Amino acid sequence: MEVFIEQLKPGQEVNGAYVLKSKKLLPLRSGTGHYLAVALGDKTGQIEGRVWDSVYERHYSCRVGDVVRVQGQVEEYNGIVQINISSMSACRDIEADPFKFIPSGKLNPESARDKLFSIIASLHNQHLRELLTLILSDDIFLKKLLMSPAAKRNHQATIGGLIEHSLGIAGAAEQLGAAIN
Structure with a gap:
């Protein structure tokens, strides 16, 4: 079931489509490799997300402005609610409903x-x-x-x-x- 961003709570599983508002490759604290920091949005707001696996593939296959299908777990880190993203892919072949985004x-x-x-x-x-x-x-x-x-x-x-x-x-x-x- 699609859930709007304003309804997301820590501990909740996410499987939904959102607009990719921003993305940035950032170095891991260990100094080896990167993670992908993203901002996702819909008509109710925006939420941060983190991609830890297949980082480069997801970085290069999803463009800012794309509607992306996201799967993951909502978590709270340092007082900020965000999604720990296990899967993210661009949905370029769907007709997006502007009223959702x-x-x-x-x-x-x-x-x-x-x-x-x-x-x-x-x-x-x-x-x-x-x-x-x-x-x-x-x-x-x-x-x-x-x-x-x-x-x-x-x-x-x-x-x-x-x-x-x-x-x-x-x-x-x-x-x-x-x-x-």
Whole structure:
């Protein structure tokens, strides 16, 4: 059964798919060999992981940004919950559900769409209004606009982040226009 990161507890077995957020080969304290330190994420958060076996193979076969299948044991080390990873492999052949890996934004898609069309309807320039209406009549484009993040991280990196950002800019432009007039 898939378990979200926020639900993981020490002592628990893990067998799930997560986004590989970062990876780093680090030297073992013994000075001979390396281990792989990784950060894994889903929509609920991030957790550290350590790979001790087949380190180089896993380092070179999994890229940052990949969805990876992870098996291992959740442990607490120095007060930090992490996964002792026994198996990790890239899942490049699956269609990842973005709702599992990316947090959702503040607006629901329907209200964002309604607000966008309301702004377009209020435009005084008929040609611009018709152009935007034509562009947004493409259902595939509109769905992508409503669901896409604005960035990969930090700045509205959520499902719906792009429309939230766009509506914020449109709102600022409306206020600026009102102040100028």
